[in-house]
Amino acid sequence: MNARVKHVELHADDDGLSPGDVMLKIENVSLSFGGVKAISNISFDIRKGEIRAIIGPNGAGKTSMLNVINGFYHPQQGVITFRGKARSQMQPYEAAASGIARTFQNVALFKGMSTLDNIMSGRTLKMHRNFFWQMINVGPARNEEIEHRLKVEEIIDFLEIQHIRKTPVGKLPYGLQKRVELGRALAMEPDLLLLDEPMAGMNLEEKEDMSRFILDVNSQMGTTIALIEHDMGVVMDISDRVVVLDYGRKIGDGTPQDVKNNQDVIDAYLGVSH
Amino acid sequence: MEATGVTAGGKPVTFPQYLLLNAKRFAARPAMRFKDYGIWQSWSWSEQRDEIRDLALGLKAMGISEGDRIAIVGSNRPRLYWAFCAAQSLKAVPVPVYADSVAEEMAYVLNHAGVRFAIVQDQEQVDKIQSMAAEIPQLTDIIFDEPRGLRDYDRAHLHDFGDVQDKGRGIAEANKSAVADWEAAIRASDGSEVSAILYTSGTTGRSKGVMLTASASVKAAEDTAAFDHMSEHDEVLAYLPLAWVGDHYLNYAQGYVAGLCMSCPESPDTVAQNLREIGPTFYFAPPRVFEGLLTSVMIRMEDASRPKKWLFHHYLGVAKAYGEKILEGRPVPLSGRISYWIGDKLIYGPLRNVLGFTRIRTAYTAGEAIGPDLFSFFRSLGINLKQLYGQTEAFLYVTCQKDGDVRPDTVGPAAPDVQIRITESGEVQFRSPGMFSGYYGDEDKTRETMTPDGWVMTGDAGIFDAHGHLKIIDRAKDVGKLTTGALYAPKYIENKLKFFPNIKEVVAFGDGRDFVSVFLNIDLTAVGNWAERNNISYGSYQELAGLPQVYQMMASHIDQVNRDLSAEPMMAGAQIRRFLVLHKELDADDGELTRTQKVRRSFIAERYGPLIEALYNGATEQFIETEMTFEDGRTGVIRATVTVADATVHPAVAALPEAAE
Numbered sequence: 001m002n003a004r005v006k007h008v009e010l011h012a013d014d015d016g017l018s019p020g021d022v023m024l025k026i027e028n029v030s031l032s033f034g035g036v037k038a039i040s041n042i043s044f045d046i047r048k049g050e051i052r053a054i055i056g057p058n059g060a061g062k063t064s065m066l067n068v069i070n071g072f073y074h075p076q077q078g079v080i081t082f083r084g085k086a087r088s089q090m091q092p093y094e095a096a097a098s099g100i101a102r103t104f105q106n107v108a109l110f111k112g113m114s115t116l117d118n119i120m121s122g123r124t125l126k127m128h129r130n131f132f133w134q135m136i137n138v139g140p141a142r143n144e145e146i147e148h149r150l151k152v153e154e155i156i157d158f159l160e161i162q163h164i165r166k167t168p169v170g171k172l173p174y175g176l177q178k179r180v181e182l183g184r185a186l187a188m189e190p191d192l193l194l195l196d197e198p199m200a201g202m203n204l205e206e207k208e209d210m211s212r213f214i215l216d217v218n219s220q221m222g223t224t225i226a227l228i229e230h231d232m233g234v235v236m237d238i239s240d241r242v243v244v245l246d247y248g249r250k251i252g253d254g255t256p257q258d259v260k261n262n263q264d265v266i267d268a269y270l271g272v273s274h
Numbered sequence: 275m276e277a278t279g280v281t282a283g284g285k286p287v288t289f290p291q292y293l294l295l296n297a298k299r300f301a302a303r304p305a306m307r308f309k310d311y312g313i314w315q316s317w318s319w320s321e322q323r324d325e326i327r328d329l330a331l332g333l334k335a336m337g338i339s340e341g342d343r344i345a346i347v348g349s350n351r352p353r354l355y356w357a358f359c360a361a362q363s364l365k366a367v368p369v370p371v372y373a374d375s376v377a378e379e380m381a382y383v384l385n386h387a388g389v390r391f392a393i394v395q396d397q398e399q400v401d402k403i404q405s406m407a408a409e410i411p412q413l414t415d416i417i418f419d420e421p422r423g424l425r426d427y428d429r430a431h432l433h434d435f436g437d438v439q440d441k442g443r444g445i446a447e448a449n450k451s452a453v454a455d456w457e458a459a460i461r462a463s464d465g466s467e468v469s470a471i472l473y474t475s476g477t478t479g480r481s482k483g484v485m486l487t488a489s490a491s492v493k494a495a496e497d498t499a500a501f502d503h504m505s506e507h508d509e510v511l512a513y514l515p516l517a518w519v520g521d522h523y524l525n526y527a528q529g530y531v532a533g534l535c536m537s538c539p540e541s542p543d544t545v546a547q548n549l550r551e552i553g554p555t556f557y558f559a560p561p562r563v564f565e566g567l568l569t570s571v572m573i574r575m576e577d578a579s580r581p582k583k584w585l586f587h588h589y590l591g592v593a594k595a596y597g598e599k600i601l602e603g604r605p606v607p608l609s610g611r612i613s614y615w616i617g618d619k620l621i622y623g624p625l626r627n628v629l630g631f632t633r634i635r636t637a638y639t640a641g642e643a644i645g646p647d648l649f650s651f652f653r654s655l656g657i658n659l660k661q662l663y664g665q666t667e668a669f670l671y672v673t674c675q676k677d678g679d680v681r682p683d684t685v686g687p688a689a690p691d692v693q694i695r696i697t698e699s700g701e702v703q704f705r706s707p708g709m710f711s712g713y714y715g716d717e718d719k720t721r722e723t724m725t726p727d728g729w730v731m732t733g734d735a736g737i738f739d740a741h742g743h744l745k746i747i748d749r750a751k752d753v754g755k756l757t758t759g760a761l762y763a764p765k766y767i768e769n770k771l772k773f774f775p776n777i778k779e780v781v782a783f784g785d786g787r788d789f790v791s792v793f794l795n796i797d798l799t800a801v802g803n804w805a806e807r808n809n810i811s812y813g814s815y816q817e818l819a820g821l822p823q824v825y826q827m828m829a830s831h832i833d834q835v836n837r838d839l840s841a842e843p844m845m846a847g848a849q850i851r852r853f854l855v856l857h858k859e860l861d862a863d864d865g866e867l868t869r870t871q872k873v874r875r876s877f878i879a880e881r882y883g884p885l886i887e888a889l890y891n892g893a894t895e896q897f898i899e900t901e902m903t904f905e906d907g908r909t910g911v912i913r914a915t916v917t918v919a920d921a922t923v924h925p926a927v928a929a930l931p932e933a934a935e
Contacts, residue, residue: 153311158422163543165312216423 019049029078038064040248051225053235056245062228066194071095101190103181105197111170115180122187123148155183175206195227287465288488290363292530297323300506300533308352309540330360331442340365343387347371348395350512350538353419357393363460369471370517381406383473392416397423465489471714472519483714484666494669494708495527497690502636506533508555513545523670549630557637561644589617597654602678622655631657638662645773646682661685667730669708673744684743701750702736703729737844754785760847770835775800779860791852791889819855832921846926852889857914863903888918
């Protein structure tokens with residue numbers, strides 16, 4: 001008779017790596033579109049359990065870098081090693097299946113669907129029953145649906161968006177849409193979460209909330225996070241290490257403090273008289 | 275029906291005794307619901323008793339004993355409500371604190387109450403309390419409900435609520451007599467202990483800790499639960515601040531006494547949705563909530579299609595004509611009943627459903643004056659909305675309206691077993707079963723509030739109308755007298771005028787003068803709209819305010835108010851004789867209003883001295899020059915010649931016999 005829901009911990013899969021080990025390694029990667037060099041010869045790594053920021057002025061190649069990591073772009077040169085497995089060509093769905101989730105600079109949700117359904121869609125890869133099972137929705141398919149719904153409710157609770165559970169996301173303010181998008185990415189229970197400008201266009205309070213969520217995701221779920229962000233205050237506060245890009249080249253890499261004192265970075269951001 | 279629990283072997287005198295009784299008589303009935311992970315979880319009375327017992331035994335093992343104070347901080351959650359009863363079962367004293375108070379305020383209360391333990395909702399409250407630890411030396415341990423974000427905190431004096439319960443459960447399993455001892459200790463109480471200290475919100479100075487004794491609290495709750503025929507079949511949604519006397523009384527105290535089911539919303543943002551899902555049978559909200567509901571309904575109707583709009587407004591008219599009469603069982607022609615029945619199927623029923631009011635048997639509002647139209651709107655939809663008057667010192671109820679005997683302008687006769695008297699100066703004083711035993715640690719304040727013969731001073735001025743209903747007219751210190759000796763209550767007159775949508779702000783004058791006069795501010799939206807509909811052109815607020823047609827409109831509103839006043843023997847002498855419409859809106863930027871939009875009477879009297887003079891020296895117009903601040907911070911001078919007009923005064927009507935209505 002006791003209908004209480006047991007608390008289920010959401011967390012990244014155990015992949016044999018311990019915190020601090022290199023999870024993703026990028027070596028000498030170059031990417032160009034025709035004559036335009038978006039990324040030239042960049043190397044850096046992301047360690048398990050850290051929050052890694054990628055910063056740089058407009059057009060520096062940050063989003064291209066994320067697109068390379070999750071297999072949307074294929075670099076002409078270089079090697080990407082994820083969890084010890086090197087690859088040169090990978091499709092986005094393979095990246096997703098191997099535990100990489102992302103959010104987008106411009107929110108990319110299903111506008112007509114509710115918050116709940118949007119986050120539920122993040123569970124697609126975790127569904128074992130096929131389309132026909134789900135259509136008849138009995139027995140194992142139903143049980144599985146309940147299990148997934150519980151995970152999704154965990155995320156809704158985590159992100160404090162209970163009040164918009166049934167609201168179509170198109171009707172929501174921008175800050176909340178960003179939160180729903182984060183929720184969908186979390187529904188994949190990713191090992192590596194890529195966030196493309198999670199705080200763009202937010203006010204101070206929304207930024208504070210989002211920063212807290214990112215830190216909580218990192219500490220409670222143990223998810224490794226790579227994020228692109230323009231708000232330097234936020235980047236300096238929440239990230240463990242920062243890589244700085246400018247015109248497709250890497251000009252700095254290290255702790256927020258190192259980067260802040262790096263002359264090339266200062267020049268790139270503040271401009272320099274030639 | 276065992277509604278008030280007077281049966282089953284001796285009458286309980288504490289809330290934990292009611293818990294044991296309810297766990298027996300309503301064992302399988304729901305006592306508590308909470309929406310978690312999108313599903314309503316529920317606990318029966320026997321399960322609730324077990325949860326509370328586990329917590330109590332855990333707390334006891336941690337060293338809590340009789341007389342210790344335990345702070346409870348957070349939003350409406352089952353675990354925090356259990357903490358009340360668990361503390362009371364050990365004769366410890368729960369001290370709920372407003373969850374949104376800032377760290378300094380919270381530290382003041384925790385220190386003043388000398389709390390040993392704090393049971394809090396989440397990291398936010400833990401942070402606040404820990405940041406002020408130096409100010410609260412007696413506090414040793416904090417127990418939290420939600421572990422989120424607290425992973426890396428030092429756990430030496432910080433405990434998970436679940437762990438404390440586990441400890442208690444372990445004790446209960448290892449030692450059968452522990453449970454029996456706990457129950458025996460609860461049964462042994464004679465109800466003379468302090469059962470809670472509720473801190474006042476502190477609008478006037480520092481908050482004061484109102485001590486309530488167990489048996490008195492229980493008696494008060496029994497009285498009102500019986501008054502409103504509450505039983506174990508009732509449901510409430512606990513959404514008001516946990517530390518506020520209203521929430522504690524209406525949900526916890528009445529809940530235990532009646533054995534009803536309390537529901538806690540999923541989060542403060544989901545209250546409206548949860549209200550719809552639960553459909554409570556008993557509901558309380560301050561007037562501004564009802565006002566917000568009405569506005570949102572009206573705005574959404576504006577977007578509806580034309581036939582729907584017509585239907586809505588047509589049946590609203592029907593409801594206005596017959597709704598309240600039907601609710602109160604007064605005679606209504608058959609055709610009216612049929613129309614209302616159709617309206618109920620088409621409009622009122624669905625509307626109540628959308629608002630979550632489908633199952634409401636009793637709804638209360640209190641705290642400030644409610645507009646008669648607003649009040650009638652909800653009543654005409656078939657919602658039994660009533661008014662009560664109360665305060666923390668009374669453990670809520672002083673007066674309340676009886677079903678079928680409800681008026682928008684009174685707060686009803688004395689509640690059951692409550693005695694009320696009105697002093698020479700017009701102040702309302704009461705003696706009630708639930709009245710407090712004193713302010714915690716503040717003898718002086720207690721003496722200031724309680725008369726030597728045991729009456730509590732409310733600080734409110736009131737009068738009884740011809741039917742024995744109390745009317746609260748103002749704060750006692752603001753009430754004055756005219757030179758004619760007539761009672762003058764500025765807020766009472768101002769509120770009556772402000773209920774007209776065309777009037778935004780009113781300042782009344784009269785204390786120590788020959789008659790009452792008022793400054794008016796028109797409501798630009800409402801009057802502007804009216805001007806547009808009537809093809810009256812105007813260039814500015816000042817011009818609109820000075821138009822003769824606007825003066826006519828205001829005069830008719832004042833006439834209406836004067837007529838109302840003339841029907842009240844105590845108030846007939848304080849009718850408005852002269853008025854003027856101010857040439858500018860009163861504004862907080864100019865210091866004329868407080869930031870909470872309350873009129874600063876003395877400042878206005880000084881600033882508009884010449885105008886007040888004109889009100890009393892018989893002039894028909896007066897030139898005035900006023901400095902004002904624009905929105906961008908620049909200042910300028912506004913000059914105007916303001917018209918002063920006379921109002922009609924009605925002869926006082928002798929108190930009418932009831933039948934004449």
